[in-house]
Amino acid sequence: MNQLTLNNYLLASGLLFTLGFAGVLLRRNIIIIFMCLELMLNAANLSLVAFSRFHVGADGLPNYNAQVLVFFIITVAAAEVAVGLAIIVALYRARQTTHVEDIQSLKF
Amino acid sequence: MLALGVSVILNRDPVASALSLVGSFVCLAALFVGLDAFFIGVIQILVYAGAVMVLFLFIIMLLDLRSEKRRSFNKLAIVGGVLVSSAFGAELMYVLSSFNQGKHPFPALSVTRLDDVRSVGTTLFTYFNLPFQVVGILVLVATIGVVVLSRRELK
Numbered sequence: 001m002n003q004l005t006l007n008n009y010l011l012a013s014g015l016l017f018t019l020g021f022a023g024v025l026l027r028r029n030i031i032i033i034f035m036c037l038e039l040m041l042n043a044a045n046l047s048l049v050a051f052s053r054f055h056v057g058a059d060g061l062p063n064y065n066a067q068v069l070v071f072f073i074i075t076v077a078a079a080e081v082a083v084g085l086a087i088i089v090a091l092y093r094a095r096q097t098t099h100v101e102d103i104q105s106l107k108f
Numbered sequence: 109m110l111a112l113g114v115s116v117i118l119n120r121d122p123v124a125s126a127l128s129l130v131g132s133f134v135c136l137a138a139l140f141v142g143l144d145a146f147f148i149g150v151i152q153i154l155v156y157a158g159a160v161m162v163l164f165l166f167i168i169m170l171l172d173l174r175s176e177k178r179r180s181f182n183k184l185a186i187v188g189g190v191l192v193s194s195a196f197g198a199e200l201m202y203v204l205s206s207f208n209q210g211k212h213p214f215p216a217l218s219v220t221r222l223d224d225v226r227s228v229g230t231t232l233f234t235y236f237n238l239p240f241q242v243v244g245i246l247v248l249v250a251t252i253g254v255v256v257l258s259r260r261e262l263k
Contacts (some may be wrong), residue, residue, distance in 0.1 A: 005211050007204050014200040016136075018116060018193050025189030028182065031122055031168060035129050038160065042136055045148075053139075053143045053214055060218020062144060064231040069220070070148050071228065073153050075243050078212070079250035081160050085167045086257040092171050 011049035017043035028090075030098045033083055041077050045070045122168050126161060133157045144217065147225045 016039060040089030052066035068069055112132040117124040131158040140149035149221060 005213050006209075007207060007211055009139070010207075011200075011204055012139070014204070015197065016132075018197045018200065021196060022189050022193035024194060026185055028185070029122060031164070031171075032125055035125060035164065038129070038156070039132070042133065042152075042156070045152075046136060046139060049140055049143050049145045049148055052145065056215045056217065060216075061222070061227060062217070062224075062229050065146055065235070066226070067145055067224070068229050068232050068236050070145075071151065071232065072239060072243055074148075074151055076246065078155055078160060079247050081163060082254050083250050085163055085259070086254040089167065089170065090257050098171060 006050055006054045010047055013043045013047040013050065016046065017038075028100050030088055030100055030103075033100070034081070034088070038077065038081070041073060045073055048073075123165065126164050126168060129164075130157050130161045133161070144222055145224065146222070147228050 020039030020043060023039065024033050027033055027036065032070040048066045048070050052063045052070075055066075056065040057063060088098065091103070095103060097103065112128045112135065115124070117127040119128065133152060136156070137152040139150040140152055150199075
């Protein structure tokens with residue numbers, strides 16, 4: 001940790017989040033949109049870990065509450081990916097498409 | 109990491125996109141290890157680069173996405189997406205340039221060898237016991253939901 005500051009990590013995390021955000025807006029394939037959601041979750045994880053390392057406590061150790069929160073985020077994201085991909089497969093079976101512009105009705 | 113992230117959103121082929129996402133996650137795990145969060149780095153590789161991305165690639169193979177290559181990008185979506193995300197990026201730069209606390213380097217640790225798995229575990233089971241059990245229930249519900257979703261045909 002020689003010369004890197006907290007702002008460097010926050011900048012990388014923010015740019016990663018921006019990339020994921022742009023991907024969600026630009027891409028029309030629902031699987032790619034899903035991957036970009038994962039990218040945004042990971043950007044949040046990166047800034048949490050950077051803050052955890054930055055706030056060294058009185059005992060000289062990093063703040064582990066943030067790392068526990070990252071652990072929870074990873075767990076919930078894995079569950080979310082499983083459910084989301086199952087929904088995508090069901091949608092593909094019904095409609096034969098993964099393109100969001102082809103899916104316009106709420107009920108079919 | 110950021111270059112691979114760019115290639116996730118610019119690649120036409122979903123398989124290439126997914127592989128760049130794997131690379132991006134591995135680089136992110138390296139950053140975690142560089143921040144002395146070894147446990148989180150290992151979990152990142154195991155869960156994301158392992159399980160989640162295998163699931164993604166499996167679904168892409170299963171659905172056989174060929175039609176994506178013929179599609180062109182929507183003009184309005186490109187203009188709107190670039191505008192909104194560059195506005196977000198500019199705002200981020202502004203906020204970070206005025207955040208003076210973050211300009212110091214990271215403080216040193218008191219120990220040279222960190223046993224962070226023990227520390228994360230202690231924190232998890234001491235202060236976050238109830239959320240841990242709630243997450244367990246959540247994973248159970250997600251498992252049942254996936255089974256139900258993939259069994260029944262949607263009409």
